[in-house]
Amino acid sequence: MKQEVKTTKQHFKRWTDDEEMRWSVQQWATRMGVKIPNIRFQMMENQWGTMTPSGWLALDPMLLTMPKELGEYVIVHELTHLLAPNHGKIFKLFLYAYMPDWEEREQKLQGYSTPRA
Structure with missing residues (x-):
């Protein structure tokens, strides 16, 4: 029962601001052994984030209104492109x-x- 309550509380944790999300990007980049990217927030048409080969990570500011676990997924997904550029088998393994x-x-x-959309 305690596990369920913890998971539910975790699901509803939100970002306090964009600086907290920037800090999370730095932490994940360090953990993954990739260069900490330059970060910008910009409205996007049909995706939540994008990573350029030159090291720019763009995140849609709508992520700040969502549960942290979803923003962290987008962060890790985009940083993984620095390790494996396409969505193939290697990408998924990372x-x-x-x-x-x-x-x-x-x-x-x-x-x-x-x-x-």
Whole structure:
């Protein structure tokens, strides 16, 4: 029962501001052994984030209104592109290594409308 309550509380944890999300990006980048990217928040048409090969991570500010677990999934997904550029087998292996529940988080994220779709 305690496990369920903890999970439910965790699901509803939200970001306090964009600085907290920036800090999370730095922590994940360090954990994953990739260069800490330059970060910008910008409204996007049909995706939550994007990572450029030159090291820019763009995140849709709507992520700040969602549960942290979903924002962290987008962060890890985009940082994984620095390790494996496409969504192939290697990419998914990295996702499993750093976020074993990534598929569950991705499914939850799909429950939200894509930005300005």
